[in-house]
Amino acid sequence: MPEAAVILSSRSGVQYRRIAAGRRLSSGLRYLVLLVGAAVFLLPILWALSTSLKIPSQVFEFPPRWIPRPFVWENYVLAWTGTVPFNLFFRNTLIITLIPALGTVFSCSLVAYGFALFRFPLRDRLFLLVLATMMIPFQVTVIPTYIIFRYLGWLDTYKPFIVPSLLADSAFSIFLLRQFFLTIPSELRDAATIDGAGAMTFYWRVLMPLSKPAVTTVAVISLMNRWNDFMGPLVYLSSIPKFPVSLGLNFFKTFYGGGSGGGGVAHLELLMGAAVLVLTPLVVVFLVAQRAYIKGVITSGLRG
Amino acid sequence: MGLLLISPWLVGFLAFTAGPMVVSFLLSLAKWDILSPPTFVGLSNFQQILYDPLFSKAVYNTLVYTVVNVPLSLTGSLSLALILNRRVPGVSVFRTLFYLPELTPVVAASLIWAWILNTHFGIVNYFLSKLSLPPVPWLESTKWALASLILINLWTVGGSRMLIFLAGLQGVPEELYEAAALDGASAWIRLLHVTLPMISPVIFFNFLLGIIGSFQVFTPAYVITNGGPADSTLVYVLYVYRNAFQYFRMGYASAMAWVMLLVLLGFAWMQLRLMQRWVYYEGEVRT
The missing domain is CATH 1.10.3720.10 (MetI-like)
Incomplete structure (x- = not known):
């Protein structure tokens, strides 16, 4: 790839710094994607967990309540x-x-x-x-x-x-x-x-x-x-x-x-x-x- | 001694694989409702398949499911794997998190998703309403039900497919990337011309798994939608199951099972041929 080689050899210090900054940006972006992805993967399970700890009247609340109050651990006893x-x-x-x-x-x-x-x-x-x-x-x-x-x-x-x-x-x-x-x-x-x-x-x-x-x-x-x-x-x-x-x-x-x-x-x-x-x-x-x-x-x- | 050691397998193979295959083949040529003795009907079961509108519906649904599901799960899990393959802090935590859905038993996952996708109280529609979008009848409309099942599948298998890709990616020698970078190849070019060819066996493996899994999808269709609404999620295996264990049309169901086996075998054979053309194995000499 001769063209690529020319481009590479013509890079100045400024360009390198810019590339490094770009790297940092892209790693931040990557992290963001990961976090969003993890949230999507985790959300259903968290939501099931949240639902399982609610009193019945809160289950169908809309808009949904994320943190149950009170935590009804007895639900698990009942299920069991x-x-x-x-x-x-x-x-x-x-x-x-x-x-x-x-x-x-x-x-x-x-x-x-x-x-x-x-x-x-x-x-x-x-x-x-x-x-x-x-x-x-x-x-x-x-x-x-x-x-x-x-x-x-x-x-x-x-x-x-x-x-x-x-x-x-x-x-x-x-x-x-x-x-x-x-x-x-x-x-x-x-x-x-x-x-x-x-x-x-x-x-x-x-x-x-x-x-x-x-x-x-x-x-x-x-x-x-x-x-x-x-x-x-x-x-x-x-x-x-x-x-x-x-x-x-x-x-x-x-x-x-x-x-x-x-x-x-x-x-x-x-x-x-x-x-x-x-x-x-x-x-x-x-x-x-x-x-x-x-x-x-x-x-x-x-x-x- | 060796034969003695493998004899459990031999017995099991004859009793639970080979025997049943023969029985299944014979049954496919018969009509049998379990209660009365079977009657030989020749190929009429296979003939009937051709004219069964529900059969074609099931084939159609399974094909749509496969054609949408496989590419999406391949690209999705590969992207995740590519991101995780870099040195990101907390990689192992992320890996475990992404893997959690795979651990969830399919029935549990199905029930959880049925609740999440609930039209009136589900959180997905809640998020949509936040974006001022109208609620989607995910599981209640013929338009969305199959798509919902695909979504659930992507969630469940994404993690394990990603792990397989990750294992493949870690086998790509670092020097190749360095050499490509020295030649001035951009990240995109490196992906296309180094990474993808190097992990092509893994892509192939995941592809095959995806196809086989899609052909065999059953549990969510049974548990969540039971084939409905209006047969829009009637997938192949569900239809086989219904014929065998609900309508007790054992012969007809066996014929369908054999069609599926032949399709899968034909597909595997075709893939093996194709693989020789485009999959790269290290140390292999191309001619």
Whole structure:
């Protein structure tokens, strides 16, 4: 770019100073954009929080009041134990997120171990098949799996969530763990074999402890995806006392009114309180396991 | 030993992926309401799809959703990532803030947004009234409902897409920018000719995620608008869901699911071909 070079070489000190000033201006501008962006991203959640702490008569005040007065913390108690008992939904969610997340970590790590450190016929083709299953949307298999679960009498139980997780149902987890296992030096395995460690001892005593970062990533991502899952519970569960929080929230909406479009009635403060309750554990997990989680997002893309 | 270790996956694959795929394919050739035994009808389900006005409506809505959503979320999250990629004080705080919506479960996000976009009491219309603009019936009019769903999606996925871009941007070697700057390239030129080509794999990745996600959108359409008003937010998966689990037309729904799978696979294949043409991977030799 000869022209550019000429321009560059002809710059005087004044021009440089002007460029520096421009930089400062643009960094100020950048900050402004960031602040506005952050406000837009944060506002809905803050507004939900504000609504959840209001007395009912203030919820529909117009113009809206940002800071509730008084702060009605009892709303959360009501949402937690009221007519629609959210604590029950939480307990259910813990069952169908924690157990399957553990199942996924356990089964997928075994499978990844097999793919990473052993030789067997068709291994690479089978691994390609694992990757290919990532392309198949849940919506394609949900109808026949529903039929299978129905046939097995598993509908309206937690088996559709727990059993597949024990059978390595997460291709992404297998992939991520395998990649990590491949980086573990083979000398370690040789050393372990010489010391008389069998394949399972090596897996349990050496491989898993060494792979903590990858294992954490898989566990956290699996946990969050299951916590968020809506369509699965919607299809497999039908009785309200078995609902997890995602379905529970939707039921909450029909029960306490408001929600879609219209004027909205009744207890939006409780609804928003429930929404905040559902969100909070995820934020806590995120803050605790931020690094592992972000790594997972970058490799998997998570949500569509 | 290896085979033994992967056997859980093999069983799971046969029982919950391959098996269901076969069943789904067979079902797509049948009529079945779950209660009475299925009857074989050949390709008539696929034929029926062609003449189903609701099906074309669902396809149309999903296409509009995708075509508007994907470019907006790509440019939006890339811009944020570009800003955050500079050394700005408090970057990690901002990153967390932008990420908060992604953590919000879709149902919770849907309910919160339904409240925010409420025509009479929602804060969005309150802000509009501050600018002396008339209230917009966000979720109640056929004109705005789909746009509202797109807005909600942009809010939810923006943060994670941005993180992916950020990871890509941090992999661009500093020397390239220095060299370009020495050659007198302006910030805009550097963006166009250094940054974008260097992160093209990441752009491609985000693009694919966006397409797949848009094709599969379901929860907000189900929770907030339930397809309405007047089917203006009847998206593809919602229509599949209704056919399968509300009308119990299992065969018809399976046929639609297969159409979706084929479209997605065709799309992925096309993308892979295109990718070879315009995505740059480091160390790759162009011919």
